[in-house]
Structure formats: C-alpha cells, structure tokens
Amino acid sequence: MKLYDLPPSPNARRVRIFIAEKGLDIPTVPVNMMTGENQTEEYLDKNPLGMMPVLELDDGTCISESATICRYLEETNPNPALMGHDALDRALVDMWHRRMEFELLDPIIRIFVHSGEMWKDRVTQIPELSQINRVNVLSRMEWLDRELNDREFIAGGDYTVADITAQCAFVMAKAAVGIRIPSELINLNAWWARVSSRPTARA
Ligand SMILES: N[C@@H](CCC(=O)N[C@@H](CS)C(=O)NCC(=O)O)C(=O)O
Numbered sequence: 001m002k003l004y005d006l007p008p009s010p011n012a013r014r015v016r017i018f019i020a021e022k023g024l025d026i027p028t029v030p031v032n033m034m035t036g037e038n039q040t041e042e043y044l045d046k047n048p049l050g051m052m053p054v055l056e057l058d059d060g061t062c063i064s065e066s067a068t069i070c071r072y073l074e075e076t077n078p079n080p081a082l083m084g085h086d087a088l089d090r091a092l093v094d095m096w097h098r099r100m101e102f103e104l105l106d107p108i109i110r111i112f113v114h115s116g117e118m119w120k121d122r123v124t125q126i127p128e129l130s131q132i133n134r135v136n137v138l139s140r141m142e143w144l145d146r147e148l149n150d151r152e153f154i155a156g157g158d159y160t161v162a163d164i165t166a167q168c169a170f171v172m173a174k175a176a177v178g179i180r181i182p183s184e185l186i187n188l189n190a191w192w193a194r195v196s197s198r199p200t201a202r203a
Contacts, residue, residue, distance in 0.1 A: 003028045003069075004043070006052035008175075010105060010168040011066040013203070015053045017164045018070045020200035022077050026055075034118075067097065070161050082161050089156075096155040096162035103140050105169040107133040111177045137173065141185055148187035152194065159195070167195045 003019070005028040006012045019026050031037045031052050038050040046062040047054045055063045055072065063069050074083045083097075084090030113119045114130035144154075144166075154162040170192065173179040181188050195201065 001026050001058055002056050004031050004046065004052050004054040004056065005029060006031055006033060006038075009052055010109070010172040011051075012053040013171065014161075014164045014168040015055070015066050015069050016203040017168070017200050018073060018082060018161060020203035021080065021082055021159075021164070021198075022073060024073070024077060066165075067101065067161075070164075074161075082159070082164070084155075084160070093155045093160045093162055097160070097165060100154065100162050100165040100169065104137065104144075105165055105172075107137050107140070108169050108173045108177065108179070111137070111179075112172065116176065134177075134179070137179060138182075141181060141188060144191075145185040145188040148191050153191070159198070163191075163195050167192070167201065 003012075003015065003026050005016070007030055016028070031043065033050075033052070037043060038052065044050055046056060047064040049064070051064060053064070053066060053069060055069045057063070063072055071083065074081070084093040110133045111130045113123055114125045114127060114133075119125060148154075151157060153159050154166055170181065181192055183189065
C-alpha cells in the first residue's frame with residue numbers, strides 16, 4: 001500500500017495525520033504538481049482528476065478523496081476509532097466532519113485559490129470570492145468557539161477525523177492566507193492548543 005502525497009496540501013495532511021493516529025506505516029510518494037507530475041498518463045490512471053492524495057492498495061486499486069481514504073482505513077484498522085463508536089456516534093462524527101470540510105476547509109482553499117500568486121495562471125481568479133470567504137471563515141471561527149464552550153473536541157469528548165480536518169484547515173489558513181484564530185476566541189484557541197500538541201500534528 002502507498003499514499004501519493006502532496007506535502008503542503010491540507011487534504012493530504014489530513015490523511016497523513018489520520019494514518020499516524022492509527023499507528024500505521026504506509027509509505028508516501030510525493031507528487032510535484034508544479035512540475036506536472038500529477039498530469040502524467042500514469043498518474044491520471046490512478047486519479048483522473050490529477051489530485052492528491054491517492055491511496056494505492058497492493059492489488060493496484062486506487063482510492064482518492066481524503067474522507068473516503070480515511071473511511072477505508074477506519075474500517076480496515078478500527079482501533080483507535082476516529083470516526084465514532086456506534087451508529088449514532090458515527091453519524092454525529094460524520095456530521096461534524098462534513099461541516100469542517102464544507103464550512104471551514106473548502107472556504108479556506110477558495111481564499112487561497114482566488115488570491116494566491118501560484119494560482120494566477122491555473123484558474124480564473126475572482127478576488128470577491130476570496131474576500132467573501134474570508135468573512136465567512138471568521139464567522140465560522142466564532143461559531144466553533146461557541147460550540148467548543150462545553151466540549152473538548154469538535155464532535156464531542158473524543159478526538160476524531162472532524163478535529164483532524166479542522167486542524168489542517170487552520171494550518172492552511174495561517175500558512176497560506178494569513179488567517180489566525182483571533183485571541184478572544186478562548187475555546188477555539190484552547191482546542192487548537194490541544195490538537196496541535198498531539199504527537200501526530202506534524203505528520
Ligand atoms: N476532494 C479531494 C480534493 C483533493 C485536492 O483538492 N487536492 C489538491 C491539493 S489540496 C490537489 O491535488 N491539487 C492539484 C491540482 O490542483 O493540480 C479530497 O478531499 O481529497
């Protein structure tokens with residue numbers, strides 16, 4: 001098994017952290033999108049969208065979509081559970097995971113894509129989209145701060161894939177678009193201290 005990886009990517013990072021939390025040893029193969037390694041015929045056979053990450057199984061089956069890779073690894077390596085313990089718990093983790101993808105990670109990626117220098121020749125940049133998403137991300141941080149008033153982690157008392165996706169979103173927010181968690185958001189900052197000090201946080 002191997003993971004086709006893009007080291008700075010938040011999507012690849014969330015799978016790497018998930019793998020580290022599971023204690024698995026899966027070799028990574030870095031793919032350089034700047035030199036078009038993800039657009040070769042060989043890579044497009046693995047993922048026709050030319051995106052990372054991709055998990056290639058020993059029989060050659062390729063799984064893309066970060067959340068789907070995590071789901072596969074959860075089912076093949078149930079301990080420690082990172083996606084819930086029973087039907088209700090799994091549903092709640094899934095709800096929070098989707099919220100972290102759609103309400104936080106995606107808007108942060110949109111800010112980067114619609115304002116970042118490296119995207120200028122790759123996409124049609126719409127600066128207003130970047131600005132609108134910046135406002136939205138700030139309001140989502142305030143919402144999360146309220147949610148975290150009475151619990152340690154995003155989906156409840158346990159660290160889950162929802163935390164992993166949120167922490168990767170915040171790593172990207174800071175590194176790529178200069179958004180930091182405002183200091184007055186005490187609960188969100190306390191959560192950030194908890195997740196970013198885990199031994200797997202730099203996977
Ligand atoms: N929905 C996919 C998105 C994957 C994705 O957007 N990957 C980006 C890096 S974060 C990528 O490989 N981009 C290459 C490109 O745009 O050429 C997932 O969750 O894995």
